[in-house]
Amino acid sequence: MKSLTTRLAVGIAAALLVSSMAFAQTLRWARSGDSLTLDPHAQNEGPTHTLAHQIYEPLLHRDMAGQITPALATSWKALDDNPNVWRFQLRKGVTFHDGATMTADDVVYSFERAMKPTSAMKELLTSVKEIRKVDDYTVDFETNGPNPLLINNLTNLFVMDSDWAEKNGASNPQDVAAGETTFASQNTNGTGAFMLVSRTPDQKTVLKANPNYWGKGEFPLQVSEIIYTPIQSAATRVAALLSGEVDFIQDVPVQDLKRVSGQSGLKVVTAAQNRVIFFGMNVGDSDIESDNVSGKNPFADIRVRKAMNMAINRDAIKKVVMREQASPTNVIMPPFVNGWNQQLDAVPANDVATAKKMMQEAGYSDGFSVTLNCPNDRYINDEAICQAAVGMLGQIGIKVNLDAKPKAQHFPLIKNKTTDFYMLGWGVPTFDSHYIFNFLVHTTTENRGSWNGTRYSNPALDTKIVALESETDLDKRNGIIADIWRQVQADQIYLPIHNQVLNWGMKDNVQFDVQPEDQPHFKYLTFN
Amino acid sequence: MNGERGAWQRFLASDFFYDFKRSPVTLVSFVIVVTLILLAILADLVAPTNPFDPASLNLMNGFTPPMEPNAFTGETFLFGTDDQGRDLLSAIIYGLRVSLFVGLTAVILAMVLGVSLGLLAGYRGGWIDSLIMRIADIQMTFPSILIAVLIFGVARGLLPPDLRDELAISVLIIAIGLSEWVPFARTVRGTTMVEKEKEYVQAARLIGLGSGQIMLRHILPNVLSPVLVIATITLALAIIAEATLSFLGVGAPPTEPSLGTLIRIGQDFLFSGEWWILLFPSVTLLALALSVNLLGDWLRDTLNPRLK
Numbered sequence: 001m002k003s004l005t006t007r008l009a010v011g012i013a014a015a016l017l018v019s020s021m022a023f024a025q026t027l028r029w030a031r032s033g034d035s036l037t038l039d040p041h042a043q044n045e046g047p048t049h050t051l052a053h054q055i056y057e058p059l060l061h062r063d064m065a066g067q068i069t070p071a072l073a074t075s076w077k078a079l080d081d082n083p084n085v086w087r088f089q090l091r092k093g094v095t096f097h098d099g100a101t102m103t104a105d106d107v108v109y110s111f112e113r114a115m116k117p118t119s120a121m122k123e124l125l126t127s128v129k130e131i132r133k134v135d136d137y138t139v140d141f142e143t144n145g146p147n148p149l150l151i152n153n154l155t156n157l158f159v160m161d162s163d164w165a166e167k168n169g170a171s172n173p174q175d176v177a178a179g180e181t182t183f184a185s186q187n188t189n190g191t192g193a194f195m196l197v198s199r200t201p202d203q204k205t206v207l208k209a210n211p212n213y214w215g216k217g218e219f220p221l222q223v224s225e226i227i228y229t230p231i232q233s234a235a236t237r238v239a240a241l242l243s244g245e246v247d248f249i250q251d252v253p254v255q256d257l258k259r260v261s262g263q264s265g266l267k268v269v270t271a272a273q274n275r276v277i278f279f280g281m282n283v284g285d286s287d288i289e290s291d292n293v294s295g296k297n298p299f300a301d302i303r304v305r306k307a308m309n310m311a312i313n314r315d316a317i318k319k320v321v322m323r324e325q326a327s328p329t330n331v332i333m334p335p336f337v338n339g340w341n342q343q344l345d346a347v348p349a350n351d352v353a354t355a356k357k358m359m360q361e362a363g364y365s366d367g368f369s370v371t372l373n374c375p376n377d378r379y380i381n382d383e384a385i386c387q388a389a390v391g392m393l394g395q396i397g398i399k400v401n402l403d404a405k406p407k408a409q410h411f412p413l414i415k416n417k418t419t420d421f422y423m424l425g426w427g428v429p430t431f432d433s434h435y436i437f438n439f440l441v442h443t444t445t446e447n448r449g450s451w452n453g454t455r456y457s458n459p460a461l462d463t464k465i466v467a468l469e470s471e472t473d474l475d476k477r478n479g480i481i482a483d484i485w486r487q488v489q490a491d492q493i494y495l496p497i498h499n500q501v502l503n504w505g506m507k508d509n510v511q512f513d514v515q516p517e518d519q520p521h522f523k524y525l526t527f528n
Numbered sequence: 529m530n531g532e533r534g535a536w537q538r539f540l541a542s543d544f545f546y547d548f549k550r551s552p553v554t555l556v557s558f559v560i561v562v563t564l565i566l567l568a569i570l571a572d573l574v575a576p577t578n579p580f581d582p583a584s585l586n587l588m589n590g591f592t593p594p595m596e597p598n599a600f601t602g603e604t605f606l607f608g609t610d611d612q613g614r615d616l617l618s619a620i621i622y623g624l625r626v627s628l629f630v631g632l633t634a635v636i637l638a639m640v641l642g643v644s645l646g647l648l649a650g651y652r653g654g655w656i657d658s659l660i661m662r663i664a665d666i667q668m669t670f671p672s673i674l675i676a677v678l679i680f681g682v683a684r685g686l687l688p689p690d691l692r693d694e695l696a697i698s699v700l701i702i703a704i705g706l707s708e709w710v711p712f713a714r715t716v717r718g719t720t721m722v723e724k725e726k727e728y729v730q731a732a733r734l735i736g737l738g739s740g741q742i743m744l745r746h747i748l749p750n751v752l753s754p755v756l757v758i759a760t761i762t763l764a765l766a767i768i769a770e771a772t773l774s775f776l777g778v779g780a781p782p783t784e785p786s787l788g789t790l791i792r793i794g795q796d797f798l799f800s801g802e803w804w805i806l807l808f809p810s811v812t813l814l815a816l817a818l819s820v821n822l823l824g825d826w827l828r829d830t831l832n833p834r835l836k
Contacts, residue, residue, distance in 0.1 A: 233795070235795050253800075255797055313588075316587040316588050319600070384612070387582075387612050387783065390582045391583060391587060391612065
């Protein structure tokens with residue numbers, strides 16, 4: 001009798017446990033690197049935005065198919081009588097995680113914050129002259145000239161609570177390059193589907209579902225808790241997925257695709273990513289410190305740059321390092337972007353003999369040595385690509401010392417312009433060339449060119465880049481874009497490598513499409 | 529009979545050599561260690577390619593399985609190649625050189641430091657003894673690998689970035705050397721305390737020799753045999769410490785891989801079926817560390833009269 005009672009009790013307990021598990025679905029998520037900060041305007045970086053997108057929301061965002069979808073704004077249009085003004089209707093009944101109501105004041109505050117000097121997002125708003133509150137749920141964006149593509153720029157611009165930010169001394173975005181930490185870089189108060197529970201940077205971040213989320217009924221919202229663990233080592237990350245320790249990894253190492261998709265209970269979902277990987281060189285300074293040539297800068301010589309571009313065997317990188325999971329390119333623009341064409345994309349022949357001859361003509365027949373800075377936890381096989389480049393450049397006499405570091409130490413080198421040769425990857429959330437130009441080609445000024453680590457400065461191009469922001473005739477605009485690309489290609493300020501392919505690995509019961517920007521929005525995820 | 533020949537024959541007739549001959553395990557270990565050391569010294573002559581010269585690598589050779597022709601280039605490699613197309617056999621031989629060099633120099637550093645401090649502590653006694661031994665006690669409470677990581681991290685932080693790769697090996701040696709001196713100091717201190725009460729030391733003191741001379745000339749030779757044993761065992765530890773540090777990514781740079789770096793690289797391909805990248809460097813490290821350790825054990829047993 002007693003044993004029967006015990007068995008019943010155990011049975012009931014087990015049943016309760018199983019049923020509670022069915023309702024409360026925890027998603028254990030891993031990828032190679034962590035978000036760099038919780039401040040929504042301090043870093044313009046993919047993984048940082050990924051975490052921010054769960055907690056904060058923009059006016060509009062790109063959904064899992066990459067389509068622009070309303071978020072905190074319900075509708076938007078340019079005013080009929082004034083094409084310089086875009087009017088946004090805000091969603092009513094949205095509250096921040098601390099209970100405060102989201103109104104036009106918060107939106108204006110957040111955008112003004114995103115335009116401040118320490119913001120990493122300011123290049124996206126260079127065409128904006130002023131943001132005005134019309135009433136509690138209407139906001140006007142006035143641009144310097146008619147900007148038909150403004151809304152494309154707003155997908156990663158998050159709205160925060162003005163009172164909360166003011167109260168906690170977070171009115172300015174955290175200055176990451178200066179090593180600052182602020183209240184808003186460690187705490188959050190957004191409107192998103194998930195709320196921050198705890199966070200230890202580079203170790204573990206826990207989020208739970210927001211019980212008052214406005215999107216109830218609109219989105220699946222099946223995830224009740226997210227446990228995010230950055231796992232840098234490829235083998236450890238895969239082992240975690242294979243052993244069932246995590247449910248979803250965002251970057252299955254290319255060497256393990258077969259193993260993961262071959263294991264029952266797991267699957268790999270693949271799609272081309274809107275991200276290009278390339279090297280940048282200091283082409284602007286007259287002398288650089290990281291080389292062994294005194295008195296001049298070898299990268300300033302176009303022949304050296306052209307020779308380097310020829311020495312890189314993109315096909316070998318694709319076949320061996322990336323195991324076919326990449327598409328080699330000769331332009332720092334993924335095919336998703338307006339302005340792309342096959343001619344720009346076509347990869348030059350890998351021709352070591354000609355490259356050597358060009359080095360000779362440039363006066364570097366004995367080569368030179370230089371340091372290459374490379375991240376080791378950001379892009380797919382980033383360090384292995386850099387190592388391969390070391391060998392390829394070695395063949396034309398350039399002795400490259402590789403310095404590979406985690407992205408948290410690597411990116412400030414580019415922002416602070418303390419590297420002369422570096423690897424960078426660029427995703428294009430606006431799907432338009434202007435985004436690339438404004439960040440990577442425009443001369444570094446107060447609000448433009450912040451990721452242009454090349455020191456390249458071409459005033460004629462700068463004028464054209466700014467002109468793009470107010471050109472309403474799309475054919476003419478595309479003409480200017482083509483012009484700018486012609487110059488960028490001719491000057492060879494970057495050495496493009498390839499566009500990445502995304503491989504998301506997950507348990508069979510997880511239903512999740514690959515987002516082309518590598519931005520999973522977990523409110524869309526379903527279990528079956 | 530001439531002197532040199534006599535010494536050699538005396539060696540052949542000694543108990544030491546007799547023990548050595550009688551122990552097959554020791555013989556095998558000795559052959560392995562000598563072979564590996566010779567390979568490391570003669571790396572430039574023995575290795576088919578120079579793996580430290582990135583310009584000589586062909587990426588298309590990457591991931592070639594052992595003894596099978598590469599699908600693109602048709603080249604064949606005895607041990608296969610790694611992810612960058614490096615011939616693994618050459619990489620192992622050169623890696624062995626890095627590992628052995630770091631291990632040996634680290635042990636010499638630890639030995640010089642430990643023996644001097646041990647002699648000083650044992651001979652002088654008093655507060656010097658207390659100070660040195662308390663530092664040793666404190667250091668003993670931390671795992672030595674942790675101390676090595678700490679020293680390595682601090683040193684790297686202090687160095688200018690462009691010197692880091694060049695000095696990585698020196699920093700590694702200092703880090704391991706400083707983390708392994710304690711056993712030397714403890715043993716030498718103990719033996720010194722016994723020796724300094726013996727008549728020959730008293731006699732030396734009576735004829736007016738300085739303490740430095742007594743320590744170096746009279747006591748040191750009598751404490752050396754345990755030091756030799758510890759040095760051999762520490763060598764195995766140092767080789768493993770170097771491999772551990774490099775495996776953790778804080779040691780030798782990937783462009784000049786040691787055995788530990790090679791194992792770290794190989795680890796990434798554990799699940800994907802490219803077993804040789806991990807297996808061959810690991811087996812080499814295992815053979816080296818095990819053989820040195822076995823030699824050390826044998827040496828300890830042989831030199832300890834109580835175990836006879």
